[in-house]
Amino acid sequence: MNLLVYIFYKRRFLFLSSGCIFAKILVELKVYQMKSILIKNASVVNEGTIEVKDVFVVDGFINQIGQDLSPENVEQTIDGTGKYLLPGVIDDQVHFREPGLTHKAHIASEAKAAVAGGVTSFMEMPNTKPPTTTIEKLEEKFTIAANTSLANYSFFFGATNDNIDEVLKVDKENVCGVKVFMGSSTGNMLVDNEKTLSELFSKCKMIIASHCEDDPMIKENQDKYVEEFGEDIPIKYHPKIRSEEACYSSSSKAVALAKKHGARLHILHISTAKELELFDNNIPLSEKKITSEACVHHMWFNDKDYETKGTLIKWNPAVKTAEDGKAILEAVIDDRIDVIATDHAPHTLEEKDNVYTKAPSGGPLVQHSLQVMFEFYKQGKISLEKMVEKMSHNPAILFEVEKRGYIREGYWADLVLFDPNASQTVAKDNILYQCGWSPFEGTTFSGKVSHTIVSGHLAYADGEFDESVKGKRLKFDR
Known part of the structure; x- marks a missing residue:
């Protein structure tokens, strides 16, 4: 023997x-x-409280939380005095463009930018080239991320009008969810077949994340403006083309389908005040069947900014009025909206510098989302506790992410030290996106991330990266 x-x-x-x-x-x-790391005297923002504590990280996990910790075998100590220690941000909607669109971005480049911005985990969308609409293509993306991503990762599986059999094969414990475009999309990913939608909502047991805009309504609106202006439609009409009515029409349809079939629906990037009536804030998040997401750009920018920012802030759904943005932030605070994300979607400046009908929608955001929300905190519009709830805790609850999203003993050490007194002006020399630009260029934020720990690895510290250890594939406790 x-x-x-x-x-x-x-x-x-x-x-x-x-x-x-x-x-x-x-x-x-x-x-x-991995090195054991002791973070000393940081103001820990977690689960509705802010307390000065030490956090000891061993072998990827949070080992101890307390005051005046002095564990043995500490290999690295980080002074958190005067800084906030936050659970890493989980961004549930990004487009990192790989494979097929790598002239815009790579998983590696955008994951680095994410980590520098305090985003330790991301969930990436399927409208790459080719789109992620088969199990084979899905696993290819996981392989790329395993080899190149500094952040933790998962990928949505893309629904189409004719791949319901593949959708039903997706492993719910290893994939974040299924994405359905119920509005304009790249490639063949627009799902507008009524039978397909009914089958998807009735049979899919995973989270269905939906982009909701009414495509025929948008086309009708755009045709009207093309008739008046030709291809060079003034950008200020973008929110009229991708209108409140187009958003509400599609969102309300998705909600009705979800209620009819008992599906688990998550509506992405809410952009209008009108849509907020579709969501409930009287149910605990863990029990909600219909949830929603706000993106930072829909709260930060408004339709007056088209005059100076032009197509740089052309997004789908469109940035709308200041009143819409204010209502969205209020819904984040009162829990009608459940999570905050970015819809990070980079394009090159050359692509963006086009007439309206040719300039693509989307922009890079993931490096600056935490700074944007901290700025709202400084303006008295949101508490730090609520910010952490919506950017870290709630994505973990909503997607049932295993052992992440909180600062708890026994959880993965996804941690961010944020310096509230280190102001930073966004400029070309500190933008990390492969596309090299940001809609926030020229903006001075009050604070910035100093350190980011990803699954126990100190991936970013004071402007320097350590890429010797990659992020982990997210697991889901379903």
Whole structure:
């Protein structure tokens, strides 16, 4: 009988027979070994409280939380005095453009920008090239991320008018959700077949995340303006083309479908005050069947900004009025809207510098979302506790992310130190997106991220990256 060697490592036993090559042991240790990190005297913002505490990280996980901690074998100490320690942001909607659109961005480049902005985990959308509408293409993206992403990651599976069989094969414990475009989209991803939608909402047991705009209504609006202006429609008409009515028509239809079939629906990037009547704030998030998301740009910019920003702030859905933005932020605070995200969607400046009908919609945001929300805090519009709830806790609850989204002992150490006194003006030399620009250029934010820890690895510290350890694939406790 072979002698078994028991090695206790990373809260697991590795069972190895005496005939194994011991180099394999060293490989396993190298893969999982990380520095133990002690963060001292930080103002920990977590679960509705702000308290000065120490946090000790060992082997990827939060080992201890308390005051005046002095554990043994501390390999690195970070002074958090005067800084806020936040659970890492989980951004549930980004477009990192890989594969097929890598002249705009790569998973590697945008994940680095995310980490510098305090986003430790992202969920990426399927409208790449080719689109992520088969299990094979989905797993190819996971492979790319495993090799290149500094942040933790998951990917949505894309629904089409004719791939319901593939949708139903998706593993709910290893994939964040299914994305359906119930409005204009790139490629063939617009789902407008009534039978397909009914089948999707009745049979899919995963979260269905929906982009809601009424495509025929948008086309009718745009045709009217093309008749008046030709291809060079003034950008100020963008929110008239992608109108409040177009958003509400599609969102209300999605909500009705979800209620009819008992589906789990998550409506992305709410852009109008009118849509807010569709959502409830009297149900605990863990029990909600219909949830919603706000994006930072719909709260920060408004239709007056088209005059100076032009197509740089051309998004779908469109940035609308200041009143809409104010109502969205109020709905974030009173819990009609459940999470805050970015819809980060970079394009090159050359692509953006076009007449209205040719300039693509979308822009880079993931590096600055935490700074935007901190600015709202400084303006007295939201508390830090609520900000953390919507950017970290609630995405974890909504998607049932395993052991992330909180600062808790036994949870993965996804942590962000934010310096509230280190102002930063967004400029070309500090923008990390591959596309090289930001709609926030020239804006001075009151604070910035100083350190980001991803799954226990100090990935970013004072402007420097350590890419020796990549992020982890998110798991879902479903």
